[in-house]
Amino acid sequence: MRLNWFSPLPPARTDIAHYSARIAPALMRRFEVVFWSDLEADPAALPEGAQLRAFDPRLAQGRDFFAQLFQGLNVYNLGNDARFHASIAALARRVPGLVILHDTRLHHFVYESARHDDPPFAGYVALARATYGERGAAAARAIVEADGRTIERHVAAMPFVEPFLEGAFGGICHSPAAAAEVRALSDAPLLTLPLPFRSLAETSPTPRVWSPPWRFVLFGYVGSNRRLESILRALAAWRDAPDYRFDIYGSLWNPGLVDALIRESGLHGRVNVHGFVPERELDAAIAGAHLAFNLRQPTMGEASGGILRSWAGATPTLVTDAGWYASLPDSIVRKISPDDELTGIRQALDELVRTPARFAAMGEAARRHLETAHSPEVYAERLEAALADRSRLASALAIRRLRRRVEARVPTIREAARLSPRAEALIAGVFGG
Numbered sequence: 353m354r355l356n357w358f359s360p361l362p363p364a365r366t367d368i369a370h371y372s373a374r375i376a377p378a379l380m381r382r383f384e385v386v387f388w389s390d391l392e393a394d395p396a397a398l399p400e401g402a403q404l405r406a407f408d409p410r411l412a413q414g415r416d417f418f419a420q421l422f423q424g425l426n427v428y429n430l431g432n433d434a435r436f437h438a439s440i441a442a443l444a445r446r447v448p449g450l451v452i453l454h455d456t457r458l459h460h461f462v463y464e465s466a467r468h469d470d471p472p473f474a475g476y477v478a479l480a481r482a483t484y485g486e487r488g489a490a491a492a493r494a495i496v497e498a499d500g501r502t503i504e505r506h507v508a509a510m511p512f513v514e515p516f517l518e519g520a521f522g523g524i525c526h527s528p529a530a531a532a533e534v535r536a537l538s539d540a541p542l543l544t545l546p547l548p549f550r551s552l553a554e555t556s557p558t559p560r561v562w563s564p565p566w567r568f569v570l571f572g573y574v575g576s577n578r579r580l581e582s583i584l585r586a587l588a589a590w591r592d593a594p595d596y597r598f599d600i601y602g603s604l605w606n607p608g609l610v611d612a613l614i615r616e617s618g619l620h621g622r623v624n625v626h627g628f629v630p631e632r633e634l635d636a637a638i639a640g641a642h643l644a645f646n647l648r649q650p651t652m653g654e655a656s657g658g659i660l661r662s663w664a665g666a667t668p669t670l671v672t673d674a675g676w677y678a679s680l681p682d683s684i685v686r687k688i689s690p691d692d693e694l695t696g697i698r699q700a701l702d703e704l705v706r707t708p709a710r711f712a713a714m715g716e717a718a719r720r721h722l723e724t725a726h727s728p729e730v731y732a733e734r735l736e737a738a739l740a741d742r743s744r745l746a747s748a749l750a751i752r753r754l755r756r757r758v759e760a761r762v763p764t765i766r767e768a769a770r771l772s773p774r775a776e777a778l779i780a781g782v783f784g785g
Contacts, residue, residue: 354424362397367657378732409439434464526655549660562708571601579647586697588617639665651675663718
């Protein structure tokens, strides 16, 4: 089977680009894969012989382009950053395919994608109305008027997952918690596959000495929901703090604010902001750390590639007790309550200093869990099994579309309930079951 794999690819500064590169070898062993990106992509990041094609979203039309898409199954990787996924999401709504939801709350994505509309955010308000009715449109207009400052209040009630699954053959989630969240919003078939991980940089584990100076690390795309402000305030208030160093890698949502917090807290010399670094350097820094911060509030609903990178280095991780993270065994992560972050962070740091052996064991258990539960080979194998009968996917999509038409045209819920099964049986017979 051929897969048209739409995703950002390295050197794009998003973990979803690295995820696609990490699983490319396993995918190519089981499928004919064509990797598509509308952004800069480095062929060297993919295995030798990989088919890489660029598409221009402004020119994504015409017989030749669509003929290529209908030669296989389109797989759309969607995340919450409009810089990397806007064009892929637009295509996903035009051509049926399989949607991989790296985030299950796409409100920020829809908002930012519409920033340059004419007038600004017109598409955002229109999609809110189409998905959540006039109440949703009113909420969207209020968010626009507040310049996005109130968006967090509406993320859970208006996740905006529905429009991207409406015309899809199905979706993929990377955790049972995310799948349950999506099933409450959409009737699209869902497959749950643990997020796969394998480091692209071959690094030897760094021997740790579990004593001061303690090394803490935070990395990735650091938005406001990554709780860096709380971490810095907790470190500033950490009484009797031993010798430590806190390294921050990646991009910051507000570098000026972070720099001001570091200065005001008197943490210069202990906190270092590095920006993006080569993957080998990042993996070495994580593998040498005693604790990785991976807090999320609010969580966007999905698994984290960052935490898997920490586990690959046997690095214990501090997480928020919410979403997917709440379902993780206590033996492989240290959880804190989202209701009192500062206390939770300081208590975890005190525990590390008092009982470092416990955290060392946590890191080793996490690495074993990664190797058994997050294999790219198992991911590709289960995907192949799920896609073995494409006609069944097409039949399911046709049934869903016909059922919506029936329900939209009949005057009562009772009549819709009577006619929908007959419509489903009819279309199932056309497609062979």
